[in-house]
Amino acid sequence: MRGSSSNNLWAAVRQLLGAAWREHRGKTVVAVTLMLAGAVAAPLTGLALKWLINAVVEGRTGAAVGAAVTLAGLAVAVLTFGHFAHVAHFELSDLITLRYDEELIALTNGSAGLELHERPEHADRITVLEQEVQQARASLQALLNTGSLILAAVVTGILLAMLNPVLILLPLASIPPLLAGRRAERAIDRATTATAEATRLALNLFRLTTTAAPAKELRLFRLQWEVRSRHGELWTDVTGRLWQAQVRATAVRAAGQLLFAAGYVAAVLLVVRQAIEGDRTVGDVVLVTVLAAQVNQQVVQAVALLQDLQRMAGTHRRLRELRAAADATAGDVPDTAVPDRLRLGLDLRGVSFAYDGGTPVLCDVDLHLPAGATVAIVGESGAGKSTLVKLLCGFYRPSAGEVAVDGVDLARMSLTDWRRRIAAGFQDFVRYELVAREAVGVGDLDRVSSTDAVQAALERAGSSDIVPALRDGLDTQLGKSYADGVELSGGQWQKLALGRALMREQPLLLVLDEPTSALDAEAEYALFERYTAQAARVAAKTGGITLIVSHRFSTVRMADMIVVVSDGRVVEAGDHATLMRSRGLYAELYGMQARAYR
Secondary structure (H helix, E strand, C coil): CCHHHHHHEEEHHHHHHHHHHCHHHHHHHHHHHHHHHHHHHHHHHHHHHHHHHHHHHCCCHHHHHHHHHHHHHHHHHHHHHHHHHHHHHHHHHHHHHHHHHHHHHHHHHCCCCCCCCCHHHHHHHHHCCCCHHHHHHHHHHHHHHCCCCCCCCHHHHHHHHHHHHHHHHCCCHHHHHHHHHHHHHHHHHHHHHHHHHHHHHHHHHHHHHHHHCHHHHHHHHHHHHHHHHHHHHHHHHHHHHHHHHHHHHHHHHHHHHHHHHHHHHHHHHHHHHHHHHCCHHHHHHHHHHHHHHHHHHHHHHHHHHHHHHHHHHHHHHHHHHHHHHHHHCCCCCCCCCCCCCCCCCCCCEEEEEEEHHCEEEEEEEEEECCCCEEEEEEECCCCHHHHHHHHHCCCCCEEEEEECCCEEEHHCCHHHHHHHCCCECCCCCCCCCEEEEEEEHHHHHHHHHHHHHHHHHHHHCCCCCCCHHHHCCCCCEEEECCCCCEECHHHHHHHHHHHHHHCCCCCCCCEEEEEEECCCHHHHHHHHHHHHHHHHHHHHCCEEEEEEEEECHHHHCCCCCEEEECCEEEEEEEEEHHHHHHCCCHHHHHHHHHHHHH
């Protein structure tokens, strides 16, 4: 465990110094040089003070003046070098913090699947990292201070040894507080990790109460106090456990400091006794007093710096674990290209899936989706419809079985290339606070700023009527994060999302997962008629499959194939007429919904 902690620390030191060097070599050299020069100057002030006092006592005026000038110069170096070093490394710290932010963004969004967002242990790690990466500025300063401290301790040790070889043991008295500080920081790190889940839940509640979307329900259902109460309970639990860890850590650090204090007092008394016996000068007594005080300061500083370094090591360890988790989801190296056109279709062969080892969501699913078909997936909530869509999009790999594209396992293909051939509109669509043109255009990044492409996509989606309603048309800035941003209704946001879903004109798979939840039944039916016509055009060009997930049975009856999912299994598949004749689950659910609309 200790070896692992040391390895983590040295790895973090190398990475941080490497990052600083890559960002700006000149500033790195200046910062390191000034910090080290200031560190050496501190113990040398004690030596200059010894010379000054001995010269004064002995009446040597010239020597006293020289010692005074030297002392003044060293004092200026101690007071100013650190400040100028701070100026040099301040910009470096900001740049490194930015790089950490960028890496965290890349790691959380660069994985092949959704595990990093949906598995609790990864979500907890991300929560801690979101807070810790902002401390990179303090980490670089702590690292530079540590280098300075080590050099200062070496010079101090040499000067002490010149007074009395026994005094070389004084710096060794700093070992107990250092070890105690390291143990204390590990305890705090364990507490931080243990409270990560509660911290994440508390932050989610905070976001819930400070964002616009939930405000209506919070007021309508009078949930403000309930949310505040739960938020307070979570933070009370978190702060209570962290406080207990801090108290234990403080007790451990105090024990280490007491052991050092005993060594400090013994060193001063040793030289004072020699001075009384005539073996040492007054200047020697002053020197050992100054050096012993500096050793004390160095120990205190070392304990504080050790906390920062251990925290820095923890940040790099979590980044490394997150990087490993992201790499683990990358999958095998693809050996088969994504086809330009579907000829057979998509197949699920013996597919089962469970989230993180839990209860299976899909069980032994065998399903063939023919090329060029419009397929509707229906079933009650929790039946496994959205999970099936996630597997087809490659967001997860099956726990058993395989998803095949034209007979080839999707695992053998590049997920990046596969997703370039997917277009999708989801129920939980994103409200991109961009210019309206870009909020639609991101559905096809190559044409993100093309007015013609965006207008054509909105037309295909039946959403072109939203453009005249926007203040500046497609140039309208969306979202209240901007002073001049326009907030849209839920239906308007969804129309933009539908246009975004149809930006790619020739997908192999078009997924529409409850894409019209904000629209009424009549508007949804008209839209699905439009989608059916669009699906026919796509099918003629690429053999693409249009996959529709909906709770409204009246709108999916026009699909070529309807798949009924229940309890994680495909229980029926066929067209509307066939399923109605079979009088199975589909006919039952269709009849229930039809009666509800009468």
